[in-house]
Amino acid sequence: MSTEQHRPTIRPAAGLDLDDLQALARRTIDTCYRGFLGDEGVDWFIGSGASDAHVRSHLERGGVHCLSQDGRIVGFSILDGPTIDLMMVDPDHRRRGLGRLLLRHVEDTLLARYSTIRLESFADNAGANSFYEACGWARGDRLEGEGPAKVEYTRDGTGG
Numbered sequence: 001m002s003t004e005q006h007r008p009t010i011r012p013a014a015g016l017d018l019d020d021l022q023a024l025a026r027r028t029i030d031t032c033y034r035g036f037l038g039d040e041g042v043d044w045f046i047g048s049g050a051s052d053a054h055v056r057s058h059l060e061r062g063g064v065h066c067l068s069q070d071g072r073i074v075g076f077s078i079l080d081g082p083t084i085d086l087m088m089v090d091p092d093h094r095r096r097g098l099g100r101l102l103l104r105h106v107e108d109t110l111l112a113r114y115s116t117i118r119l120e121s122f123a124d125n126a127g128a129n130s131f132y133e134a135c136g137w138a139r140g141d142r143l144e145g146e147g148p149a150k151v152e153y154t155r156d157g158t159g160g
Contacts, residue, residue, distance in 0.1 A: 006070060008098055010105045013064035013076065020073045021059065021066070022052045024090055031091040036124035037148055058085065065109075067102045074098060077106045082114035103135055107155065116156045123149035 013021060026046050034042050045051050058064050058078045067075035067089070075089035075098055084106055089099045110117040121128050123142060132153050133139060140152040 008067055008069040008074070008101060010065055010067050010102065012062075013059055013066045015059065017064075017066055017073060018056060018059055021064070021076055022055050024073060024076065025051050025055050025086075025088060028088045028091055032127075033122075033125075036122055036126075041148070054086070065102075065105065067098060069093070069098070075102050077102055079106065079110060082110055082117045084110070084117070084119040087119075099131060100135065111155075111157050116154055118152055118154045120150045120152055123151050 029042055029046060029051055033045075037045070055064075055078070058080070063079040063085075065077045065079070066073045067077075074093040076087075077084060078086040087099075087102060087106065089102065107117065119132070119137070120143060121132060123129075129139070129151070137153040137155050140154055143150045143152055
């Protein structure tokens with residue numbers, strides 16, 4: 001196999017990607033979110049169809065990008081205005097630089113349009129929060145609202 005076949009690519013999502021994106025979201029939530037959302041919260045989010053509906057609604061509006069490698073979607077992002085609404089990498093493909101690649105793409109895409117960009121992360125998602133901070137995102141305030149606590153991260157065109 002050539003190096004080209006192993007090189008990850010990022011492209012806008014298409015309607016035909018829906019099933020793969022939803023399955024990736026469910027698998028990632030099931031595998032990675034139990035530690036801070038708990039079994040009941042994860043089982044509800046997946047079982048209720050809320051996860052699938054979230055991916056579907058954003059795919060219909062646009063702003064979804066697929067990260068593919070060897071012909072398979074291994075990650076994706078959802079952009080909503082200046083906000084990274086969601087970013088996931090398949091649990092079986094973590095720790096390979098794919099998250100950084102996807103995040104850089106998203107940052108470049110959003111910073112071309114907005115002077116400051118943002119994302120929200122679950123306050124107790126230590127792995128994701130460490131990742132964002134290591135990538136230069138500034139941790140902001142804890143956000144008030146229903147459900148699990150979240151924190152806001154921001155980044156501007158100068159990297160801060």
